[in-house]
Each structure stands twice: as C-alpha cells, then as structure tokens.
Amino acid sequence: MSIRKMAHPFAAPQDGVALIHLIITTIMYFGSIVLGTVYFGNFPIMALAIILFTGGGIRFFGAQHDCGHAAHFSNRTVNTVVGVILGAFTAHPFFAMRHNHNLHHRHIGNLDERDAHEVLTWTVAEYQAAGFWGKLYYRTYRSAPVIYFIGPVFIFFIRYRIPKNVTKTGWTDVVIQNALMCGLWAAIYIFGGDTAFLFFVIANVFACCFGTFMVYAGHNFEDAYWEHEGGVDFEEASLNGSSVLDFGPIFHFLTYNFAFHDLHHLYVKIPAYRLKACHEALADVLQPTRMGWGEAIACVKWKLWDEDSKRMVRFSDVKEPVALQPAE
Numbered sequence: 030m031s032i033r034k035m036a037h038p039f040a041a042p043q044d045g046v047a048l049i050h051l052i053i054t055t056i057m058y059f060g061s062i063v064l065g066t067v068y069f070g071n072f073p074i075m076a077l078a079i080i081l082f083t084g085g086g087i088r089f090f091g092a093q094h095d096c097g098h099a100a101h102f103s104n105r106t107v108n109t110v111v112g113v114i115l116g117a118f119t120a121h122p123f124f125a126m127r128h129n130h131n132l133h134h135r136h137i138g139n140l141d142e143r144d145a146h147e148v149l150t151w152t153v154a155e156y157q158a159a160g161f162w163g164k165l166y167y168r169t170y171r172s173a174p175v176i177y178f179i180g181p182v183f184i185f186f187i188r189y190r191i192p193k194n195v196t197k198t199g200w201t202d203v204v205i206q207n208a209l210m211c212g213l214w215a216a217i218y219i220f221g222g223d224t225a226f227l228f229f230v231i232a233n234v235f236a237c238c239f240g241t242f243m244v245y246a247g248h249n250f251e252d253a254y255w256e257h258e259g260g261v262d263f264e265e266a267s268l269n270g271s272s273v274l275d276f277g278p279i280f281h282f283l284t285y286n287f288a289f290h291d292l293h294h295l296y297v298k299i300p301a302y303r304l305k306a307c308h309e310a311l312a313d314v315l316q317p318t319r320m321g322w323g324e325a326i327a328c329v330k331w332k333l334w335d336e337d338s339k340r341m342v343r344f345s346d347v348k349e350p351v352a353l354q355p356a357e
Contacts, residue, residue: 032264032314033296039307040298042103050285050302051092051111058085058118065228066221075228082232083239084283089118090240091285091301097127098297113202117209120185120237124202125192132194137294138266140334141258147244148176150255153335153347168344171332181241182234246325247271247290251341252318255334267294273308273317274325281305291317 065078095101096112112123119126129145136142143150151159151167159167169175195203218226254270256262271291274280281288286304292315293299299307308315320328331341 032268032311035311035314036292036296036299036307039303039310040100040296041303042100042300043302044102044104046302047092047101047300050088054085054088054092054285057081058089061085061232062217062221062225062229065232066225069224069228078228079232079235080283083236086118086233086236087240087243087283087287088285089115090121091287093119093121093123093126094130095300097123097130100298100300113205114209116206117213120189120210122189122192122195122198122203122206124198125195128194128198129192134294134297137261137263138254138256138270139258139261140255146248148249150249150334153333153337153342156333156347157349173329176245176329177242178238181237184241185233185237242325243274243284243287246274246320246328247287249331249341250318250320250324250328251331253331253334253341255336255339264295267291268315268317270294271317272325273319275319275321276325291315 061078061081065075065082068074068078092101093112093115096108096115099105099108102108102111109123112127116123116126132142132145133147136145139145140152149167149170156164156167170180190207191203214226214229217229221229248271250272252269253272254266256266268291271294273291274288276288285301287301289304289308292304292308292311293301330343332344333342333347334340335342335346
C-alpha cells in the first residue's frame, strides 16, 4: 500500500476542530497586539507578544492555505469565504495564492518549472555559464539579508498587492483583499493609536521574515529533491523535497504543524490540524529529513543544485571552468 493510501483516513476536514483553531488563532493574533501595545517598551513582554503575533499570523496563513486546497472545512463555499477574509491578515489575495500555490505543488522538484517555486534555485552549470552580472545578481539574491529580510518585506508588503498571475485569477480578488487589509491596518491605528500601529508594523515584519525562514529551510536543504521534466517521481519529490523542522511541540502549535510539510505535499487534503497526527501514525514508513534549529539556520549556505552529486552545494564548492589554452 502506498504512503498516500495509508494517509487517506486523515484527509477529512473536521469542521468543529477547524472552527476551534480559528477562534484560538484570532485570540492569539489580537491578544498579542493588545499585549504588545500595553507593554510597548518592555522588551521581554514585547518579544513574547511578537512571538504570539507571528504564531497567529502563520496559523491564519495555514488556515487560508488549507482553504485554498478545500481542506480546512468540509464545505467548499465556506473554505472560499474564510480564505478571502483571511487575506486581510496574511497579505495574500486568496484566489491568486491558491493558483500560484497549486502550481508549486504540481511542479514540486521539477527543474524545468522552477518559476513555480518560492525561491529561485540555479544549477551549478547555470551558475558557471552566467556572466559577471548574472553571478552577482544570483549571489545577491541568495544572500542572507535578501533571503531573510529584504525579500520577505518586499514580497509581503509590495509584491503581493498585485501578485503574479493576477490576470488569470481576477482583479476582483486583489481589490477585495487589499481593501480588507487596509481596513485592518486602519482599524489598528484608529483603535490603538500610534503605539499599537508601530507594534503592529514591527510584528508583521518579524512574522513575514520568520515565515520565509520556515519556507526556505523547508525546501532548500542539502539533500533536497530536483529532477528534470519526465524524471520527477511525485511521491519522492513530495517526501524528499521538503524537510521536517523538528523544533518541538510549541513550534508545531504556533505554526499550525508547518513542520510536516512533506506529508502535506504528498496529500494536500490533509488539513493542517491533522498533519502531526498523520505523521506520527506513519512514522514507521516515513523517512523525512529532520532538522533542528542549528541545521535549519545553516540552510542559508546551500546555494546551488549540483546535478552530478544530486545535492545542494555552497558557492565555495563550485570551481570555475578552466578555459582551454590554444595549442602551440
């Protein structure tokens, strides 16, 4: 029996559980704003509030993401309505997010469809063939400041206002999402004042950067999976193309079980609130790449896909091709 078939019993939404998780997440999200505002300047409490806010934001995204797969609730219309509303909190227009994310799933591990993935990855051969400016561009793009700070801030706060493929998914979705988002940000300022708004901005920046770190470590590790079109095995790409971030139960709760992303890629109909239980039930057959904090942070060193060794390598591992000397 395939792993997908063994996971099938978990691919069923539980509406009551889904609703409870949304209520908990809403309390976390707005409670953290109140906490951060009241104790603004008290750095230990502010740090706690930012962590709670980040958890709330990531959990909202996890719920919206499941709604995009029609997996959070049993009713498709409810999934769509909730998914659109959650765009106010996640900065993602729902229909565009669903379309682009499904492309990511469809082409997981496919070297010939890398535009569908969140982070650009070059092969060693592509890097060696690039000129000076091409190498400089890719090195800058793959640098830690760009990957973990500049990129996330740009993507979440600017790029997602008009996301890619918007002409395919519709402008109405984008207009509604941006209006909802502006309404939320305005409400924070009106009801909380300057202090609440400043905390809200700081917490949002941290949340988008940490979320990007999770996604990066989840797909860009040494033994990641890449193959050319025609050679991609879906189950292998799903399970070996994503790592398990083994950061402990608090992390799993705060991130809505994002750590078990490998199983999600294999079976998108498993809602986030059932991923951990499914992963534990299949522990004897799953062989994930598990990473602790140190290993996940170190993933930033993996820059290029080496088609010969079938692994990610560092820039320092790549030797420039030796130019042929003319015969005497």
